[in-house]
Amino acid sequence: MRKFLRLLAAALAFSGAVGTASAQVMTFDNLDTTFAPGAPFLGHLDSLIEGDYAVTAFSTKAGAQAGDLVGAVMDSSSCFSVQCPVNNATSFLGSLNDGGSAFFRTDGGLFSMTQFDASFLGAEGVPIPGVSLVLQVFGYDAFGIQTGFAQINFPGATNGDLSFATYAMNSAFSSTLFAEVDMIGFACNAAGSCNRTTNLAQFAVDNVNFVAAPVPEPSTWALLCLGLIGIAVIRRRTTAKA
Numbered sequence: 001m002r003k004f005l006r007l008l009a010a011a012l013a014f015s016g017a018v019g020t021a022s023a024q025v026m027t028f029d030n031l032d033t034t035f036a037p038g039a040p041f042l043g044h045l046d047s048l049i050e051g052d053y054a055v056t057a058f059s060t061k062a063g064a065q066a067g068d069l070v071g072a073v074m075d076s077s078s079c080f081s082v083q084c085p086v087n088n089a090t091s092f093l094g095s096l097n098d099g100g101s102a103f104f105r106t107d108g109g110l111f112s113m114t115q116f117d118a119s120f121l122g123a124e125g126v127p128i129p130g131v132s133l134v135l136q137v138f139g140y141d142a143f144g145i146q147t148g149f150a151q152i153n154f155p156g157a158t159n160g161d162l163s164f165a166t167y168a169m170n171s172a173f174s175s176t177l178f179a180e181v182d183m184i185g186f187a188c189n190a191a192g193s194c195n196r197t198t199n200l201a202q203f204a205v206d207n208v209n210f211v212a213a214p215v216p217e218p219s220t221w222a223l224l225c226l227g228l229i230g231i232a233v234i235r236r237r238t239t240a241k242a
Helices: 002-014 218-241
Strands: 023-026 041-043 047-050 053-058 069-074 092-095 100-105 111-120 131-140 146-155 165-168 180-188 203-212
Touching (some): 146 165
Antiparallel strands (some): 092 203, 100 180, 111 165
């Protein structure tokens, strides 16, 4: 997955989809669906772009293939075979059929994720327990090494309705720079057992807050280059004396 996303980020950067370093919110309201030909439905490895960021829907199932339904861009009027949250009138990303979501910058740069809105998506006719889903969030560096982790328990229904809530990432996670952040869910039952093998681990995400890594000023780059040149000269002189 991370190798695929690095290649996709390189392709996006080459095509000119490179933005500026700043704080941004992915709202799923103004999406570029060039890499999601079946949108609003999302198949395995389909990607959506908004501003400087992109999200790729993916399946963790063995033998998953492009076109396998793992997500959709949804709103309260377009819920199909799922129970959607009732307190959001705009578009949001739904991860379906035990699918996951991978977020990254279109230029391949580093960023932090500070908070997002999220909710469980219930299946029609399936009871919703008090803890409906456990969401796991993984952060990876540019080498594909996991350097961050957070876990969030989603509540069940209130008076029969599901609702979006805002989840702020803990200080350790929100202060770490990542090249990719993945989200996967584990659907829970009344006994407290949670899994992602029955296509019930479905969740909605909206208003994902990102902060890009600061870009060094030209003067900083110049000082860095001078420092590297100085080190090279010293090494060369030391080698010559030896």
